[in-house]
Amino acid sequence: MPRFNRNCDGMLRRDALKVGVLGTGGLSLGQFLKATEANEDNGQPIRSAIFVDLAGGPSHLDTFDPKPNAPREIRGKFASVKTKVAGVEISEHLPKLAKCADKFAIVRGVSHTLAAHRLGSEYINTGNRPLASLEYPGYGAVVTKESEGRNPPTLPPFVSIPSGGQRPGFLGVKYGPLNTNRVPQAGSPFSVRGISMQGGMTLREFENRHKLLKDLDSTFASLEQESQLVEGLDDFNRKAFNMITSAKAREAFDISKETPSFAKPFGDQAFGNSCLLATRLIESGVRFVTLRLGGWDTHQSNFERLAENLLPNLDTGLSALFNGLEQKGLLDSTAVFVSGEFGRTPKINQRGTQPGRDHYPRCMFMLMAGGDVQGGQVVGESDETAAGPKGDGFAPDDVAATFYRNIGIDFTKEYDTDTGRPITIVRDGSVIRQLLG
Amino acid sequence: MxxxxxxxxxxxxxxxxxxxxxxxxxxxxQLDVTNRFAVETDEIPDFQKHVVPLFGRLGCNGRACHGSFQGQGGFQLSLFGYDFDADHQALFSEESPRVDLDVVDESLILFKPTDEDEHEGGERFSKEGWEYRLLSQWIAAGAPKAEPLxxxxxxxxxxxxxxxxxxxxxxxxxxxxxxxxxxxxxxxxxxxxxxxxxxxxxxxxxxxxxxxxxxxxxxxxxxxxxxxxxxxxxPVSEKVGKQYPAVPTPTRVDELVVEQLSQMGIVPSELADDATFLRRVSLDLTGTLPTPQEVEQFLASDLEDKRSRKVEELLESPAYAAWWTTKLCDYTGNNSQQLTNTLPVRGQAEKDWYNWIYKRVDDNTPYDELVSGIVTAKSLSPSQSYEDFSDEMCSIYRGESDKNYSDLPGLTHYWTRRDFRDAESRAINFAYAFMGVRIQCAQCHKHPFDQWSKQDFDEFTKFFGSVVFDQTGRQTHAKEFAVLLGELDLDGEARGNQLRRQFGELMKKGETVPMPVVAVRPGVTTPRPQGRNRNRNRPPQPKSIGILGQEEVAIQGVRDVREPLMNWLKREDNPYFAKAFVNRVWASYFGVGIVEPADDLNLANPPSNARLLDHLEKGFVKSGFDMKWLHREIANSRTYQLDWRTNETNALDKRHFSHAYLKRMPAEVMVDAVATATTNSKGLESLADNWQERTIAAAGTQLQGPLRNRQFSLEVFGRSTRESNCDCDRSDEATLLQTVYLQNDQDVHALLKRPSGWIFEIARQSTASKTTERERQFNQLPKEKKIALLQNRLEQISKTLRRASEKGSETQVKQLRRQQSMLKSRLKQVRMDEERVANQDRRNRNMGPEKSSGELDINQLISEAYLRTLSRFPEVDERTRCQAFFDESETVAEGLEGLVWALINTKEFRLIH
CATH class of the missing domain: 2.60.40.1080 (Immunoglobulin-like)
Known part of the structure; x- marks a missing residue:
């Protein structure tokens, strides 16, 4: 149950008023919000979800798909270590994740063909191979659309920390994320600027202004049907109003309200604290959160950058995220998906004094956790040198289909674009059954 | 045939x-191969003409298969097949030869693709097919190479x-x-x-x-x-050919646009009204909202050519130069972080960069000359010694010189960016900035959508290796550097940044310190061989350099290889230079380029209207690369001046310019517009002169001085990060955070309430709540009483005014005069039928501000609020709604603040329409 700060001005007055009108004065605010949500919740249950974007393309060999028996120029400098799960080994620089390996599943031998960052990232963030003539929506946008009307009105349904690759595409800006634009710092209050009432404005004033705005803002009324921009801006107006007039959003973003014992495992780095913020947002009722840990484009100094910075950060943040979600009882109701845009070449390049690895979409790893995902297993396999999948492998489309299934969304559903073109949520994927218990 | x-x-x-x-x-x-190889033949197929293209048709050299970076199954082909040598070699590789000259049918390239089980890629052709015959004929003939190509x-x-x-x-x-x-x-x-x-x-x-x-x-x-x-x-409708209605096409641009629309059965929208045009063109051309006075004057003007006059007027304003300089800073990459520590003066390089370009845009220097100053920039002028150069720069940075950095012939800072010091990064940025193409792909393999091969890319980088950025001068002017250093009182241990800081301090004190220098080595500098080949000699100097497969440029005897590159660039028949610029400018007017994305001119991404692009390109070159010609050509077209309201044929059009496309204001324009709309009357009067205080004139990516607190808002609205050689570094997408910002950010509240703001000004004039109280009582009086009251006050004011002018108290006189004129106009209004006030207001659009602004005149405030934000007068129902809002508010100031808040949150304000 989220905690609420009862000192805040705008929200309590407003919600107390609403509660009063409904004659449910006896309910606590949290109960009240839950109750209203429950009333609207009449479709298939839709889980919350977190997507962690490892932007730049992490080396699969040096992380979750080590090849200790491969030749030196392939296996790299790192040793692999045993994890809590018998028979599963990962890089020595991920000790905390090794200890909680039962909470997530590793997908190996995922394979595609787009070796450019932008295209690869679009693929991984949408589950569809990018097209020149159409921009597919990211998972977060689809989940926002599918869960419309079932999310707390006072919170943004979709948050990107600090911003992300999951654009709304042809669904229109309306389904885009709220970007925090900043990342939280350990132990400091955190807020998205503007989400709590500012400038000495009273709630009544704010409401009156909104009424005026609504009446004056009608110039493009004739375009509402045909312009996603117009429709999206209208939707933002409503969402912003609800968020600003409630204290819930402010509360949800403020990680300094977490107990020190809960916050400690997340460490003091930006990524870890973004993970902490994600757990808090999910707990408060945000439907979809994206996080980003970038810097994986290690053409040079691959091993130095991984060992000193990237892997310790990933290890601390992700392990705390999995453990934290479980501790709050949210792991069963939250689907987690971790991926970069591609893997990196098995052969270590020989450029410069500190060699690295280059883009390599043919073989990569992904992680999945939460919901129906059976943790503590490796699904799929790469060949001896991690140069490609052993056997057919998986396409990003398959993992995407599985992710949607785990969230509770029918990925075969069709949307119409604004030109009336029917588009399936995931065009070419099929569910990896082994992943879901 | x-x-x-x-x-x-x-x-x-x-x-x-x-x-x-x-x-x-x-x-x-010649008949095609399916015919020629359908039956037995003695023709020997050609490796380049037939064999490699066949690989392409069969998908062998795609990224998913053997075209991948590491090949597939031990066999690697060049991606999409343009490296004929490497591909030929691959077929004969020792580890896994694909061609068996002795037993032709055992060749893997024949055996594998015909066998479902053996080939991961499945069966690609049958043993009986022409493909098989073509390949086996070629192998039987000894699998000859394509030599020469x-x-x-x-x-x-x-x-x-x-x-x-x-x-x-x-x-x-x-x-x-x-x-x-x-x-x-x-x-x-x-x-x-x-x-x-x-x-x-x-x-x-x-x-x-x-x-x-x-x-x-x-x-x-x-x-x-x-x-x-x-x-x-x-076609999208029946309206083609004779069915197509008559549509006015006053300019060549319109003819070319409508020519295409008529083939597609799309009828363009109507012409936009004057207020819409003025707002649109002011925002697009100068990044600035028109002032209320400007709107009133424009609407009142009867001149037939008032629109083109307005375009001229805007082109002469400093805001035009400021805004388009910002755009050029985007393309060229004026990024503060990448310029850190490139000069002994902190934060100066990005300002120099901005000012250098500004001066040229403001002078309307031809675009090719402007670019030439960037491309061929070097620090020392031909006869200058390093010492003289350092001396000159130091006096410029101390502000003692009569010159500025902008007066120097070259934008040397372009060559000093930290992420821009190796030849490859420079080649990529150059191609992006001045040619509008993305050649990154060719760095590793043939560009999938264009002609450029990896070899073309490597060749092209030769233009960029000879420029040296020497941060202290030690490297390029060792002797003179030592002399200068000897004259300075320095901590002998200092190196690197420490040394530079000391230089900065000494420079401020009046010393001449060694300055960073951009120098050019003669000829082509290739990187010293690395690794095993370390001891090999550098390759000999080439006589010419190839430009992206287009042609060879002679460089023998040329001291600075960038000169012939620049000459090629500005040549009349250059396929990129002018096209890239006109397309970008078009894209910023319409929100979509003729080629889209605007910075991705490649052969597979053709223009949506080729003849239109061609017309603009040729005209621009013919005008002598006159940037203002281009702006005029676009802004004066009917196409640009069309309404956003659509008809049944053009509602879905997003690429063919049949109506105005709604677009979000760019970051700087948005942030400035909120500030402009809320500033006081003095702020509006000096708007044209205070352009430097606006974010459209912010230099680098890290804002300095008074603009520093605008950094956050610019980020929210997606100002260009200038980091990745992509126009997409600037975001034009609408987001929820932007709405939250406009509704409730501390910045916006502060702007509304600021002491130099309009609301504060009005609050002081109207002495707040008492006035409205009085106003309410006043409104309830019968008409004759109102007139008597107002006349009475006017008399009193006249008396006070006489006394004040006798005393010579200027400020008081001014204030009283204003009150007097307000009362007069109020009196006039009361005398007229009050219901007609709103209509009168619109009929008399040319009324000067003094005449109609009034202490008690809510109507006038509503008009001004609309003019300040939406650049038009309110409609009758809008006015009624606003009046009701004022009535609900406790004070005039509160009402006004709420109204302005609401207006800047409308879509009409946030979008350019």
Whole structure:
């Protein structure tokens, strides 16, 4: 149950008023919000979800798909270590994740063909191979659309920390994320600027202004049907109003309200604290959160950058995220998906004094956790040198289909674009059954 | 001639170039390979002309298969097949040879693709097929290389344009390769084909195009190095040919746009009204909202050519130069972080960069000259010594020189960015900034959508290796550096940044310190061989450098290889330079380029209206690269001045300019617009002069001085990060956080309430709540009483005014005069029928501000609020709603603040429409 700060001005007055009108004065605010949500919740249950974007393309060999028996120029400098799960080994620089390996599943031998960052990232963030003539929506946008009307009105349904690759595409800006634009710092209050009432404005004033705005803002009324921009801006107006007039959003973003014992495992780095913020947002009722840990484009100094910075950060943040979600009882109701845009070449390049690895979409790893995902297993396999999948492998489309299934969304559903073109949520994927218990 | 060339499918409107038949006698064109190899033949296929293209058709050299970075199954081909040498080698590799000259049928390239089980890629052809025969003939002949390479003169694709009548209609493309030696061959079955929108037009591997939904797109043909787009369209309405209505086309731009629209059955929207035009053109051209006074004057003017006069007026304003300088800073990459520590003065490099470009945009220096100053920049002028140079720079940075950095001939800072010091990064940025192309792909493999190979890329980088950025001068001017250093009182241990800081301090004290320098080595500098080859000599100096497969540029005896590059760039027939710029400028007016994305000119991404782009490009070159010519040409067109309201034929059009497209204000424009709309009357009066205080004139990516607190808002609205050689570094997407910002950010509240703001000014004038109280009582009085009261006050004021002017108290006189005129106009209004006030207001749009602004006049405030934000007068119902809001508010100031808040949150304010 989220905690609420009862000192805040705008929200309590407003919600107390609403509660009063409904004659449910006896309910606590949290109960009240839950109750209203429950009333609207009449479709298939839709889980919350977190997507962690490892932007730049992490080396699969040096992380979750080590090849200790491969030749030196392939296996790299790192040793692999045993994890809590018998028979599963990962890089020595991920000790905390090794200890909680039962909470997530590793997908190996995922394979595609787009070796450019932008295209690869679009693929991984949408589950569809990018097209020149159409921009597919990211998972977060689809989940926002599918869960419309079932999310707390006072919170943004979709948050990107600090911003992300999951654009709304042809669904229109309306389904885009709220970007925090900043990342939280350990132990400091955190807020998205503007989400709590500012400038000495009273709630009544704010409401009156909104009424005026609504009446004056009608110039493009004739375009509402045909312009996603117009429709999206209208939707933002409503969402912003609800968020600003409630204290819930402010509360949800403020990680300094977490107990020190809960916050400690997340460490003091930006990524870890973004993970902490994600757990808090999910707990408060945000439907979809994206996080980003970038810097994986290690053409040079691959091993130095991984060992000193990237892997310790990933290890601390992700392990705390999995453990934290479980501790709050949210792991069963939250689907987690971790991926970069591609893997990196098995052969270590020989450029410069500190060699690295280059883009390599043919073989990569992904992680999945939460919901129906059976943790503590490796699904799929790469060949001896991690140069490609052993056997057919998986396409990003398959993992995407599985992710949607785990969230509770029918990925075969069709949307119409604004030109009336029917588009399936995931065009070419099929569910990896082994992943879901 | 192949019979499928002209399969005239019934019901299709084929626009065939009839001349083609006469130019190309049938007997000269060789039949295609499917015919020639259908039966036994002694023809030996050619590796370049047939074998590698066949790999392409079969998909062997795609990224998913053997075209991947590390090959597949021990066999690697160049991606899409343009490295004939490497591909030939790969077939004979020791580890896994694919060709068996002794037992031809055992060759893996024959055996594998015919066997479902052995080949991961499945069966690609059968043993009986022409493909098998072609490959085995080639191997039997000893698998000869393509040496020397044939040069493809061009590719003739027929038809050049396809117009479909209904879904399901089909057209067969025919492709003839014309080689340098004059031989011609039908290569249709050896091409790669792609549709740019398969919903509109699908194309199969044989080049058969099938019509889909109405609209316009291209199918693209790839063969050898050639890439050719073929336009495909299907009209969206019946309004084509004689059914097309008469549409005015006052300018050449309009003719070209409507010419295309008429083929597509799209009728353009009506002309936008004056207020809409003024707002749009002011925001697009100068990044600035028109002031209320400007709106009133423009609406009141009866001049027939007032729109083009306005364009001229805007082009002369400093805001035009400021805003377009910001755009040029985006393209060239004026990024504060990347310029850190490049000068002994902190934060100076990005300001220099901005000011240098500003000066030239403001002078309307021809675009080619401006770019030349960037491309060929170097620090020392021909006769200058390093010491003199350092001396000059130091005095400039101390502000003692009568010169500024902008007066120097070259923008040297362009060559000093930290992420811009190796030849490859420079080549990529250069191509992005001045050619509008993305050559990154060719760094590792042949560009998939253009002609450039990896070799072309490597060759191109030779232009960029000779420029040295020497941070202290130690490297390039060792002796003089030592002399200068000797004269300074320095901590001997200091190095690097520490040393630079000391230099900075000494410079401020009046010393001449060694300055960073951009120098050029003569000829071509190639990187010293690395690793095993370390001890090899550098390759000899080339006589010429190839430019992206276009042509060779002679460089023998040239001291600075950038000069011939620049000469090529600004040549009349350069295929990129002018085109890239006109397309970007067009894109910023319409929100979408003629080529889109605007910075991705590649052969497979053709313009949506080629003749229009061609007209602008040629005209721009002919004008002498006159940037203002280009702005005029676009802004004066009817096409640019169309309304955003659509009709039934053009509602879905997003690429052919049949109506104005709504676009979000760019970050700087948005942030400035909120500040401008809320500033006090003095702020508005000096708007034209205070452009430097606005974010449209912010220099680098890290804002300095008073603009520093705008950093956050600019980030929220997506100002360009200038980091990745992509116009997409600037975001034009609308987001929820932007709405939250406008509704409730501390910045916006502070702007509304600031002491130098309009609301504060009005609050002081109206002495807040008492006035409204008085106002309410006043309103309830009968008309005669009101008139008497006002006359009474006017008399009193006249008396006080006389006394004040006798005393010579200027401020008081001014204030009283204002009150007097307000009361007078109030009196006039009361005398008139009050219901007609609103109408009168609109009829008298040319009323000066003094005449109509009033202490008690809420009506006037409402008008001004609309003029300040939406650049138009309110409609009657809007006015009524606003009045009601004032009535609900406790004070005038509170009412006004709420109204302005609401107006800046409307879509009409946030969008350029």
């Amino acid at each position: 192949n019979s499928n060339t002209t399969s005239m499918v019934s019901g299709l409107l084929l626009s065939l170039a009839l001349g083609w038949f006469t130019q190309l006698p049938a007997q000269e064109t 044939h040069r493809l003169e061009h590719l003739r694709v027929e038809p050049q344009q396809i117009t479909f009548a209904q879904a399901g209609d089909e057209v067969q493309l025919s492709v003839v390769a014309v080689w340098e030696d004059g031989t011609r061959e039908d290569v249709t079955p050896l091409c790669r084909f792609r549709s740019n929108d398969d919903q509109l037009a699908a194309i199969d591997e044989n080049g058969r195009v099938t019509a889909g939904e109405p609209g316009a797109t291209h199918v693209v043909v790839f063969y050898d190095k050639e890439v050719q787009p073929i336009s495909v369209l299907r």
